[in-house]
Amino acid sequence: GENVEQHPSTLSVQEGDSAVIKCTYSDSASNYFPWYKQELGKRPQLIIDIRSNVGEKKDQRIAVTLNKTAKHFSLHITETQPEDSAVYFCAALMNAGNMLTFGGGTRLMVKP
Amino acid sequence: DAGITQSPRYKITETGRQVTLMCHQTWSHSYMFWYRQDLGHGLRLIYYSAAADITDKGEVPDGYVVSRSKTENFPLTLESATRSQTSVYFCASRGDWHEQYFGPGTRLTVT
Numbered sequence: 001g002e003n004v005e006q007h008p009s010t011l012s013v014q015e016g017d018s019a020v021i022k023c024t025y026s027d028s029a030s031n032y033f034p035w036y037k038q039e040l041g042k043r044p045q046l047i048i049d050i051r052s053n054v055g056e057k058k059d060q061r062i063a064v065t066l067n068k069t070a071k072h073f074s075l076h077i078t079e080t081q082p083e084d085s086a087v088y089f090c091a092a093l094m095n096a097g098n099m100l101t102f103g104g105g106t107r108l109m110v111k112p
Numbered sequence: 113d114a115g116i117t118q119s120p121r122y123k124i125t126e127t128g129r130q131v132t133l134m135c136h137q138t139w140s141h142s143y144m145f146w147y148r149q150d151l152g153h154g155l156r157l158i159y160y161s162a163a164a165d166i167t168d169k170g171e172v173p174d175g176y177v178v179s180r181s182k183t184e185n186f187p188l189t190l191e192s193a194t195r196s197q198t199s200v201y202f203c204a205s206r207g208d209w210h211e212q213y214f215g216p217g218t219r220l221t222v223t
């Protein structure tokens with residue numbers, strides 16, 4: 001079945017620095033890769049996603065890149081702010097299936 | 113986000129009791145999902161449903177039962193609760209482009 005590995009599990013950065021979270025997936029047929037942000041005690045919320053027909057997507061300070069050959073994708077957050085502190089989850093959708101498989105999560109801490 | 117709701121938000125039950133968690137969405141999304149979230153395990157899929165009367169197992173279905181008689185509702189039942197089912201449960205529905213929207217969650221404690 002589909003497996004998604006996410007690294008690092010925790011990440012601490014200084015406010016204003018960039019943060020990068022990486023995920024690898026096992027099923028080469030996966031074609032949809034969302035990222036979710038979960039603040040403490042809240043629900044996961046979709047912040048950006050990418051499909052297999054593009055290599056990069058940006059939305060203000062966040063961007064996602066996809067390398068289909070290497071089967072990995074990354075979340076980039078620039079000019080980090082304290083409100084970016086949260087747990088971030090990557091996920092991959094199997095082409096033949098209907099389920100998202102989630103990575104284990106990254107706890108991002110932005111120090112003011 | 114107001115389009116998907118869960119009830120109750122918090123529940124304490126005893127081992128062996130039956131408990132049902134409710135999920136309701138107003139978007140008429142075909143797909144709905146139940147996840148559990150535990151420290152160290154991220155989000156794990158319990159069951160999902162592609163449409164009314166169509167359900168299928170996810171990664172961790174044992175001890176759970178689901179039904180989907182109406183598109184908007186997707187209840188999750190623990191037939192005989194165990195302490196290992198203490199968790200936060202999230203319901204989600206899926207939009208037209210595979211994006212999933214999560215409900216606010218139910219924090220379940222089994223004593």
